Amino acid sequence: MSELVHDFIFASAARTPQAPALAHGDIRLDYAALAGAVRAAAAALGAHLRAPGERVAVFLEKRVENVAALFGAAAAGAVFVPVNPLLKPEQVAHILRDCNVRVLVTSSERLAALAPVLAACPDLRAVLATGLKSGAETPAAGAPEVRAWEAALAAAPASTPARRIDADVAAILYTSGSTGKPKGVVLSHRNLVAGARSVADYLAIGPDDRILSVLPLSFDYGLSQLTCAFLAGASAVLLNHLFARDVVAAVAAERITGLAAVPPLWSQLARLPWPADCSLRYLTNSGGAMPGATLAQLRAALPRAQVFLMYGLTEAFRSTYLPPEQLDRRPDSIGRAIPNAEVMVVRPDGSACAPGEPGELVHRGALVALGYWNDPAKTAERFRPAPGQDPALPLVEMAVWSGDTVRRDEEGFLYFVGRTDDLIKVSGYRISPTEVEELAYASGLVEEAVAFGVPHPELGQAVVLLASVPCADEATRGALLKECQRRMPAYMVPQHLALRAEAFPRNPNGKIDRPALRAAFLDTFESSIA
The missing domain is CATH 2.30.38.10 (Luciferase; Domain 3)
Incomplete structure (x- = not known):
């Protein structure tokens, strides 16, 4: 039985070396090739490490080198730190400093953007960059060693990784940092292995599954797509999508059977046409409640796909899931453990x-x-x-x-x-923001909704509802307010209702950036009553 997270790949390679393992665009690796790429990455990274447990950060979009570096770092006895590719240089530098990263794997383009901030990362020993041109490997005085990733792979001597056990640290995943500096959640090999086994069990993932990786690998939910696939000997397909329709196209072209997403993406996908012969076997949702209208649209468009509603937090990865057969009885439940x-x-x-x-x-x-x-x-x-x-x-x-x-x-x-x-308290009533949002979605007038409370001199708090709508005019606002009054008890009806025609901002994990929306509203709200 595999005890370390990278052993999933090696065990699957031993069982089915020619089975498809990883795809990105035109690049296709079977398990034997993926295991070879991970071993080569482990050797290249190991040449720059001095002690077990040192941190290796990977700042790349989803691609084969990213996967090889993450699991190669684990195989080298290091701790991998996936960095969200959407982060800005100062945010990346915070992570590099916070967990004392020794080796950074990135691309030549990203390295150019990071150059001004790397001097403020004194623990950084080496940078391995994909696509680095000859002559660009000479670092400035006092800066970390810079090498081409391809050259490091070719020159790495064979080595024996440090012995690790499942209680050792495997990864540090940083939260999105939407409220202050991001925090690094420390995960052991045992955490990652137990999580993969649990999720692969209730999703019944097997060797024939093809899982589309659309979420960031820095997000525990996104990383899970890889660990579950490699545990089961299934195939993972990497996708860096710009539009929701890219996801639908990839599902059709790659004959995808498993798709995971967060509510904002599901809301977009639910409004798109899906092929009648869609190959999807299951859908999973986490990172927030899926609106009831979105769930109904998806089930109608994809009647053969099982829908798993889940709840999780980075500190424990995944906590609950609702079996698909319970959807009709309790669609608003997050399930059981x-x-x-x-x-x-x-x-x-x-x-x-x-x-x-x-x-x-x-x-x-x-x-x-x-x-x-x-x-x-x-x-x-x-x-x-x-x-x-x-x-x-x-x-x-x-x-x-x-x-x-x-x-x-x-x-x-x-x-x-x-x-x-986040609970809103109005005149002694405790109001769930989720309930306000669900009732707004049920009106059929909004595409996205966010509710929260603001101070009120008499009521304690007042309900604020921000809604993204196709047409943000007074007629729509009036219609939505009437729907709220019809569907909600008087104490729950929003006292502040603000519409916008554009989509809400997202944090790096693709979730609606609720703190940013709240802060922007409060700035306007407080200035208007000052």
Whole structure:
């Protein structure tokens, strides 16, 4: 049984060396070729590493070199740090400094953009860049060594990687940083292996599956597409898409069977025509609730595809999923705990909530991360002893306290209520932003919706609804307000309703950038009443 995350590739290569493993454009690798690319990358990276556990950052769009570098770093005994390709140089430099990256793998074009900030990364020892022209390898004084990736692969001596076990750190994944500096979530090999086994189990991923990788590999949900595929001996197809229609085209051209996306992308995909003979076997959603209207459109367009609604957080990867056969009975549920995880709903004192009683979601088990890199204060806030442990145990088990409010029904299914600090309180009523957004979607007038609370001198808070609509005029605003009044109790009806014709901004993981929208509204709101 594979115990380290890169062993998935080597084990599949031993079983089925000629089976398709990885594709990007015209490049096609079978498992034997992918295993060879990972070993070569491990040797090239190992030549620049001095101790096990040093960090290797990869700042590339999705391509074969990216995958080889990530899993090659693990095979070399290092810790891989996938950096979102959408980040700006200063954001990349923060990550390089924060986790003391020693080796950076990037492209010559990205290296040119990073050049001004690399001097502020004193721990960086070497940069390996794809496509680097001859003569560009000479670094400036005091700068890290710069080498062409291709030359490093050719010159790397054979080496024996440092011995690692599944408790060792495998990766550091940085959150999007939409509220302050991004935090590095530390994941062990055990975390990644357990996560892949659990998800591949309930999705029934097998060697015949072809999984489309559309999400960033720096996103735990995106990285999961690779780990699940390589565990099962399936094929992963990398796609750097510009438009939603590119995804539909890739699904058809590559005969894709598995597709994962976040709600904003699903909303776009649901409005597009899909071929009648679509090959999709399953769809998965995480990163936020899928609007009910979007779910209905997808199910109508893709009747043969099973839809898995999921809930997860980077600190524990994946927590729950709703089996497809439950969709009609409870389409607003986030499901029950995934295999090999326990998900609890607790009060602030850690005692269990009764059915129907809102409480904080707490996740315990093999998927719980090792904390935030170099940040003991934030780690202590989120990673705390698991509730209900026997006091005779001398060492406590740590769990992730999610900060999300959920409720459990009599049958054990969970329902998302909202972020603990995002609940809106109007005249003593506790309002879920998700519920306001769902009712706005149900009107059929909005394409995207974001709800939150703002201070109110008499009510405590007032509800704000921001909506992206095809035509942001007063007629649409009036129609949407009437729909809200028709569908919502009086205390829930938005007191502030703002429309925009363009799509909402996204964070680097493709989710709606809610903090940015809230901050922009508050700037306008506060200045208007000042």
